Amino acid sequence: MRRQWDIFCAVIDNFGDIGVCWRLAKQLAHEHDQSVRLWVDNLVSFANILPDVNSQARYQIIQCVEICYWQQLFVETEPADVVIEAFACELPEKYVMAMLQKERNPVWINLEYLSAEPWVTEYHGLPSPHPRFSLTKTFFFPGFVPGSGGLLREKDFLARHDAFNQATEREFFQRKGLPERKAGEIRISLFCYQSAPIENFIQVLSESTVPVLLIVPQGIAADRIAALFNHAPCQAKALINYKRLTIEIIPFMEQTEYDLLLWSCDFNFVRGEDSFVRAQWAIKPFIWNIYPQHEGAHWDKLDAFLTLYTTGLPVKAASAVQAMWHGWNEKHELNNLIWESFAACYEPLIQHNKNWTNQLLKREDLASNLVQFAGNQL
Known part of the structure; x- marks a missing residue:
């Protein structure tokens, strides 16, 4: 009715x-x-x-x-x-x-x-x-x-996700004026709060042994990255190259376009609630920046999700996820070893995320x- x-x-x-x-x-x-x-x-x-x-x-x-x-x-x-x-x-x-x-x-x-x-x-x-x-x-x-x-999950979501392939990914990147994937490149989308250790992470990525493309929408993170390289705050698209790292600062995307970005990237850094859920539907490995609360109340919420989400994940991968999420949310310092250990779990995390979303789809x-x-x- x-x-x-x-x-x-x-x-x-x-x-x-x-x-x-x-x-x-x-x-x-x-x-x-x-x-x-x-x-x-x-x-x-x-x-x-x-x-x-x-x-x-x-x-x-x-x-x-x-x-x-x-x-x-x-x-x-x-x-x-x-x-x-x-x-x-x-x-x-x-x-x-x-x-x-x-x-x-x-x-x-x-x-x-x-x-x-x-x-x-x-x-x-x-x-x-x-x-x-x-x-x-x-x-x-x-x-x-x-x-x-x-x-939240639209009825046609799975069909749209399953129809997204290398050709549609290339077309999406071309339409957005983003560069084609380099050989061996890691693509990362970055959406986070002010609290995230952005400058530290930029340094970690710049020391990667493979090329890294970091895609950042305009806003807090983009402005901090611009300041790090002595650029003016980004009001439009910007490109920054630093060692093995390429940073693309882009305008905000409409929601269905943002879904395509999550599907196109190898790792997705997300925040809050909406992008957090969409990253799970994207199946790619993701890192959640939780909204900080007074007296550390947010840690119970983050660890409750980690406990639920990592159930069934191999011990090594579960430990890598926890270390990466805790480092990104500043429970401890994020370093090269933590990131490399997490990135090395890419394939197990893809399989685990498929299992995770299949559980969610039952509801x-x-x-x-x-x-x-x-x-x-x-």
Whole structure:
């Protein structure tokens, strides 16, 4: 049944939150024939991953999704049948009051951050009554295991991934103005937070025994790399050569193009939530830069995923993954030995990632789970 959905997204770290919300909105509209409004409080950041967005427009429709600018002075709006409060953002008071006026309370969902921590399945689906009003929201936790909300995955994703071959990879690189692969070259995509040891890693890669192409979107990492080589901050494409290392700084890509980049690279450094999940679907070895939290709270989250993900991986490869991830997240210093040990596990990691994604594919995707849950409530 076609229902109205409102998704509220407060952009916190520029791209992860809106990346997830935009993928979800598209999937609800395209695959489940739902009517979707996406409320976003930062259209400028949104435009980085969706160039069609007009950052000055209060309302616009793109790819069958109505995109609304979430202003501080919220306008009176008829609430939808299903309301998603993404990542603990707080709904406007006016909107909550309007929810009370509806003949039937909307299905109110608090879409939480993705985590592999064991407690997630205990809290997934729990109701949370409003302290003042006769409204109840439900905690919905994305996850990797049965009993969680699942992961975002489009229905045609596997077919598109399987159809991607050397010819389409070459065409993609040519279209993006990126160089052809050199003999024996390692290709790496780099997307990370300010906390990552970028300068250290650049030095490690420059001492590689084989050519390395490092592809970096404009932003924090690109600016730090530019500063390292006494370049001005990168507002456009830039090319830097240093020993065996070639660095290509590129504009941000629309999400489906970013998927192609992940599929084209040998190793993918990702951050946050959206790129983290897409790197897993890409099957290539990946390194996650987790968002740092006060008092090191993020370590429990990172190690919970490592424990789950490395199950069944040969001991040597599992140790190499843990050392690389811990070094990249600055639990210890990242050095040549750690990187070389990790890179040497390329083939075992490819096979392991195939097994890992096959496990994930046995579970329903996040959008489908949300639609089913909402349908059962209405």
